[in-house]
Amino acid sequence: MKVLLIGSGGREHALAWKIAASPVLTRLYCAPGNPGIAKVAECVALDPANHAQIVAFCKENAIDFVVVGPEAPLVAGIADELRAAGILVFGPSKAAARLEGSKGFTKDLCARFEIPTGAYQRFTQADAAKAYVRQQGVPIVVKADGLAAGKGVVVAFELQEALDAVDACFSGAFGGAGAEVVVEEYLDGEEASFFCLCDGKTALPFGTAQDHKRVGEGDTGVNTGGMGAYSPAPVMPQAMIDRTMRELIEPTMRGMAEIGAPFSGILFAGLMITKDGPKLIEYNTRFGDPETQVLMLRLKDDLLLLLKAAADGMLDQVSVRWNDEPALTVVMAARDYPAAPEKGSVIRGLDSAAADGSVEIFHAGTAEKDGELVANGGRVLNVTASGRTVAEAQAAAYAAIAKIDWPEGFYRRDIGWRAIEREKTAAL
Known part of the structure; x- marks a missing residue:
């Protein structure tokens, strides 16, 4: 089976790594891919936003199956265009992708079909949204309605923080995603x-x-x-x-x-x-x-x-089977992420870091420049490991990170803390 995977991040590297292990795969392309994905797939310089270009490539190369990684092409209807061209695709239609493309749409669906979620209101004007925030009080959650790359959500514990979040949405901080705002109940748990x-x-x-x-x-x-x-x-x-x-x-x-x-x-x-x-x-x-x-x-x-x-x-x-051993991944991000991450810093030592058989390093935002691997995004590497316990997986991931030479990167040192506390309590 000839497969085209669309995307260029850590998610797509992980998908490519797993798809590449399939015995029914004959050839795997990835558009546009990244240096890590290039080790398991043939990267092709296609723009996921250019649906006609994607469809043409599939026809020219007799692609049997397309797997769409990121949300933006799905919300824009790429799956519909591939299906219309007779190409099998994994991913929802444009109409179904509204579940991610519009938070207000999803909230309305929950209300109609009695799906448990927090109370909410939708707004297209800042003054009305602010009045609702003041009426409800804090804590409260303010969300840009559309796609904002995971950054259009503010969980506000101070009133001014919530009001500022409303202003940020309507002032264009998240582009068109903030043209409508969903203000919803803070859920505790x-x-x-x-x-x-x-x-x-x-x-x-x-x-x-x-x-x-x-x-x-x-x-x-x-x-x-x-x-x-x-x-x-x-x-x-x-x-x-x-x-x-x-x-x-x-x-x-x-x-x-x-x-x-x-x-x-x-x-x-x-x-x-x-x-x-x-x-x-x-x-x-x-x-x-x-x-x-x-x-x-x-x-x-x-x-x-x-x-x-x-x-x-x-x-x-079909059914799905899982290894019992837990897995844990630590994101290594570029300095100043998520505000204005620095690009271009050199990364070394990945081969040594991945030498442990329990470790896989997925590239999330990398590029090659002058023969060197460099940071090319906010989240840059996903250092991933498995172990008999979460604590063991965590130790393996951080041991691998210690071998990576990237002074300009940073990471959290407490990934998995909640599960590890549970493991300690269970052992008592």
């Missing part, structure tokens, strides 16, 4: 990431993880795209998975079908596990980043066949 493979009819659970959104240790500082993750999430035992499927995922699948937008692809539920059970924070319509990195280390089965089963509408005929 423990966050978890839950994934399902979907084919429009069937939703198949596809792993749990916990990520670390805040830039600073102790979960402090501003939200980022994610500074690290581990899988599985201890807060999501089988009983909680079953409840999440029953109360959130299955009503979402029924609701999307009812409104004429059946969901096919990966449904990524950002959850808050509250005292009253699981509640939806938001949906994403693509694999998580950096959660994919830890899921791929744990997946026993052939990823390519699972993705194809979803695209073919045959998920009721």
Whole structure:
């Protein structure tokens, strides 16, 4: 099978690494890819935003299957254009991708189909949004409605912080994503990431993880795209998975079908596990980043066949198996991320760092310049490891980081802390 993977980040490197191991794969392309992906796939200089270019490449190279990594092409309708050209694709339609493309759309869907989530209001004017914030009080959550690369969300514990967040959205800080604002109830509990493979009819659970959104240790500082993750999430035992499927995922699948937008692809539920059970924070319509990195280390089965089963509408005929050992990934980011990350600094020592068989290093934002590997983004490397315990996986990841020569990079030193505290308590 000839496959085209679209994307260039750590998520796509992890997907490429796993797809490349499939015995049914004959050739793997990635557009545009990165230096890490180039070790397992043929990178091609295509623009994911240029759908006509992608379709033409698929026809010229007899591509059998396209896997779309990032959210922006999905929200823009790339899956529809590929399907219209007769090309099999893993990823939701433009109509179904609204689950990620518009937070207001998702909130309205939850209200209509009684899916547990926080109370909310939608606004197109700053004054009205601010009045609602003052009425509700803090803590409160302010979100840009559209895609903002994980940065359009403010969890405000001070009134002025919430009001400033409203102003930031409507002043264009997040581009068109902030033209509408969703202000919603603050949910208290423990966050978890839950994934399902979907084919429009069937939703198949596809792993749990916990990520670390805040830039600073102790979960402090501003939200980022994610500074690290581990899988599985201890807060999501089988009983909680079953409840999440029953109360959130299955009503979402029924609701999307009812409104004429059946969901096919990966449904990524950002959850808050509250005292009253699981509640939806938001949906994403693509694999998580950096959660994919830890899921791929744990997946026993052939990823390519699972993705194809979803695209073919045959998920009721497959199952998913996982390694019991947990996996953990630490994001190494460029100085000043997430505000204005520095690009161009040289990175060395990756071969030595990855020499341990339990370690994989996925490239998230790298490039090659004058024969050297350089930083080319905010989140640059995902140092990923497995172990018998989360503590063991964490130790392996940080031991690998110690061998990487990149003075301009930084990382959190407490990834996995919550799970490790649980392990210590269980051992007493």
